[in-house]
Amino acid sequence: MGNDTVHIIGGGIIGLCAAWYLKKEGYAVTVIDKGDLKEGTSFGNAGMIVPSHFVPMANPGVVAQGLKWMLNSKSPFYIRPRLNQDLVQWLWHFYRSSNHQHVKQAMPILYELNERSKDLYQELSSLENFDFSFEEKGLLMLYKSEKQAEKEAKTAEQAKKIGLEAEILDSKELGKLEPNMDLDVLGGLYFPGDAHLYSNKLMFQLVGVLKQKGVHFLTNTSVSDFSFKGSQIEALISENGDTIPVKNVVVASGSWTATLLKKANIKIYIQDGKGYSITLEKPKTRPQIPTILSEAKVAVIPMGDDLRIGGTLEMSGISPQINTKRIQGIKESIPRYYKNIELPFTDDKDIWKGYRPCTPDGMPYIGKSEALSNLYVGTGHGMMGLSLGAITGKLLSEVIMQKKPSMDLFAFRLDRF
Numbered sequence: 001m002g003n004d005t006v007h008i009i010g011g012g013i014i015g016l017c018a019a020w021y022l023k024k025e026g027y028a029v030t031v032i033d034k035g036d037l038k039e040g041t042s043f044g045n046a047g048m049i050v051p052s053h054f055v056p057m058a059n060p061g062v063v064a065q066g067l068k069w070m071l072n073s074k075s076p077f078y079i080r081p082r083l084n085q086d087l088v089q090w091l092w093h094f095y096r097s098s099n100h101q102h103v104k105q106a107m108p109i110l111y112e113l114n115e116r117s118k119d120l121y122q123e124l125s126s127l128e129n130f131d132f133s134f135e136e137k138g139l140l141m142l143y144k145s146e147k148q149a150e151k152e153a154k155t156a157e158q159a160k161k162i163g164l165e166a167e168i169l170d171s172k173e174l175g176k177l178e179p180n181m182d183l184d185v186l187g188g189l190y191f192p193g194d195a196h197l198y199s200n201k202l203m204f205q206l207v208g209v210l211k212q213k214g215v216h217f218l219t220n221t222s223v224s225d226f227s228f229k230g231s232q233i234e235a236l237i238s239e240n241g242d243t244i245p246v247k248n249v250v251v252a253s254g255s256w257t258a259t260l261l262k263k264a265n266i267k268i269y270i271q272d273g274k275g276y277s278i279t280l281e282k283p284k285t286r287p288q289i290p291t292i293l294s295e296a297k298v299a300v301i302p303m304g305d306d307l308r309i310g311g312t313l314e315m316s317g318i319s320p321q322i323n324t325k326r327i328q329g330i331k332e333s334i335p336r337y338y339k340n341i342e343l344p345f346t347d348d349k350d351i352w353k354g355y356r357p358c359t360p361d362g363m364p365y366i367g368k369s370e371a372l373s374n375l376y377v378g379t380g381h382g383m384m385g386l387s388l389g390a391i392t393g394k395l396l397s398e399v400i401m402q403k404k405p406s407m408d409l410f411a412f413r414l415d416r417f
């Protein structure tokens, strides 16, 4: 049991899950966030819990595919070309990580992290005060082309090798799985073990329950610097000059973490992968199974009674700007896969955006700083932050309690590049 205090910078899913497990262990926890905890990256995402996402973003073939996508304004991927030292270094490490050896090492680790996180969310969903539409219906990857069919077949083989259930389905089998949908596809890869949840509900409920349990929230407070005593952080300094004395600090500031940690002389590599989502309330027709349209890289997710459609990964530097061409690309992809879907798309002002904190090797940063003895970091979960939130919170709590972590954290160390 801890009887110490912990300040967590960032009230996204990682920060809130860390707060949840630390509070359970008896810590006095304060969550500090520069926003109001109503609509950040952890709120409007696609809500998928994904043991199926065991292949890291850095993999052979991704560089060539990425370059092709860069030339298409409606494609799901874009890096705004610019001479920015952090971006150039990130790209270099990404290029170096995109090899078979890395994929082989990363696959079982990502699989285990996601599986264990899924179990923790299942546990959370059964507790009083939580009802965030957690469902275990699997994940369907629909494809239209022979080329994609080959890729998905290879993924299915890799999945089976690490013990993950994966089935290639033909149109008859897909019809049984999605009886209400008139599909225009060649086939599908189905991962029965995936789950999903309504991310906004989870976030609001976590904030509410944590407050009830005595976690203190400092919102609209941006931490801009630290003050040090020896090899420890002594206090946080807010943008408006307030000093907040601390004992233990968790930095879980998502896409902003690398910039903040520079103030502590710690170099980590994070680029923001901006993405968009559109939520349609109670549409007439919708798929039952969470689905990714494979070639388009668009997620189509039933959430409670609603339907959320999300996609695009743009590394363009954090900015609120919405790229309407890519939104158009997302909207146009839907009728290519579903012949009978009528989606009353709303105005572009209803488009939500979020920034995935992406590392060059597709592995998160989870652990303790070597340089500062009371600093802990949880970030860099890229496309899987929601999925990996619960396990990351648990692992951080174990490290702070100085217990042997229930998973080896070597792959997530801060100084690995």
Ligand SMILES: Cc1cc2nc3c(=O)[nH]c(=O)nc-3n(C[C@H](O)[C@H](O)[C@H](O)COP(=O)(O)OP(=O)(O)OC[C@H]3O[C@@H](n4cnc5c(N)ncnc54)[C@H](O)[C@@H]3O)c2cc1C
Binding pocket: 009, 010, 011, 012, 013, 014, 015, 032, 033, 034, 035, 040, 041, 042, 043, 044, 045, 046, 047, 048, 049, 050, 221, 222, 223, 224, 252, 253, 254, 255, 256, 257, 260, 273, 274, 275, 276, 277, 310, 311, 353, 354, 355, 356, 357, 378, 379, 380, 381, 382, 383, 384, 385, 386, 387, 388
């Ligand atoms: C379109 C889209 C779809 C996605 N779908 C999925 C999915 O289906 N499954 C999945 O697992 N993941 C998904 N993701 C990714 C997932 O949303 C992110 O990985 C996750 O939300 C990151 O959580 P986080 O807590 O690290 O960061 P955030 O949610 O960004 O939280 C960080 C918080 O830190 C605060 N902060 C930053 N700097 C400071 C500072 N200096 N002082 C105080 N506060 C600060 C910010 O205000 C923010 O609230 C998706 C993302 C997008 C964009």
